[in-house]
Amino acid sequence: MRRYGKHTDEDDIRSRPNRRGNRPRTNIRPKHEDAAEGMVLTVDRGRLTCLVDGRTILAMKARELGRKAAVVGDQVALVGDLSGKKDTLARIVRIEKRSSVLRRTADDDDPYERVVVANADQLAIVTALADPEPRPRLIDRCLVAAFDGGLEPLLVMTKSDLAPPDKLLELYGDLDIPYVVTSREELESGGAADRVRTFLDGRVTAFVGHSGVGKTTLVNALVPEERRRVTGHVNAVTGRGRHTTTSALALPLASDGGWVVDTPGVRSFGLAHIDPSRVIHAFPDLEPGTEGCPRACSHDEPDCALDAWVADGHADPARLYSLRRLLATRERTEGD
Secondary structure (H helix, E strand, C coil): CCCCCCCCCHHHCCCCCCCCCCCCCCCCCCCCCCCEEEEEEEEECCEEEEEECCEEEEEEECHHHCCCCCCCCCEEEEEECCCCCCCCCEEEEEECCCCCEEEEECCCCCCCEEEEEECCCEEEEEEECCCCCCCHHHHHHHHHHHHHHCCEEEEEEECCCCCCCHHHHHHHHHHCCCEEECCHHHHHHCHHHHHHHCCCCCCEEEEECCCCCCHHHHHHHHCHHHHHHHHHHHHHHHCCCCCCCCCCEEEECCCCCCEEEECCCCCCCECCCCCHHHHHHHCCCCHHHHHHCCCCCCCCCCCCCHHHHHHCCCCCHHHHHHHHHHHHHHCCCCCC
16 A cells, blocks of 8 residues: 655655656757758648659658748758658758748738748749739839849740730839740740740749739740659649649759749738848949938938939939839739
């Protein structure tokens, strides 16, 4: 009979068994120095399709990463079964430092930012010149997100047979953004892909655009065989019937070592996460003029030093107008 109270001894203490084993817990995590390097191609309901040594494998995020999420374009370290065979699953144990990030929020009042693509060099903003009509405010927002995330913008204008590009080019001419103009016939024949491909050599390019502008048609023309190969693997391991660009998908270009990332069509591009002070970095001709700005200057107020900087001839007034127009997109809806 066990004794309790002041007469108990250590033999009377009942211990609760450790269901996970008897090893003490530790904060030390394995370094996984032998982990393989890979790139995330797409993400589907917690399963990540990765490219490792030329093989497409399925992986999941290791518990030790906590809430840190891997996204398309991430360079990751993987352990486990890396064979790529059916019903195998590897683990992502490390996410390497990112060189750039394309972020967006659902709306301007949504504080939750979503990383769409990591490590992209360039953002191709696809817009139709007609049917549907161009949405300059959406283009402005994509430009702000590109400048903030460290991506260089590329403007791709489609359906030039329905409307001329002059008005849109005039609107963005002062930003010195490279651009491509294509027609519906070129889009359908593949000629548009040949013209765009010259801007993609050796680079990772994310494509963004709203429904109907021809973005996915253009991407399909750029990487037809790779889309079928990668999405075929995704369908086999996840059971989904088809890929409909509901999540970003990275596809390698055939010959030049570049990558194309097809992103879901956007209806809005929220900028709640953007710090306006970072957008000025995309305007190197204006940035030195901010040294005399008041603390936390919005660059669109009476005491902003940029007005004097431009008046003294250090930069083109049109460049200051473009900067302020882009910064103002955080305060306007895309339909304004």
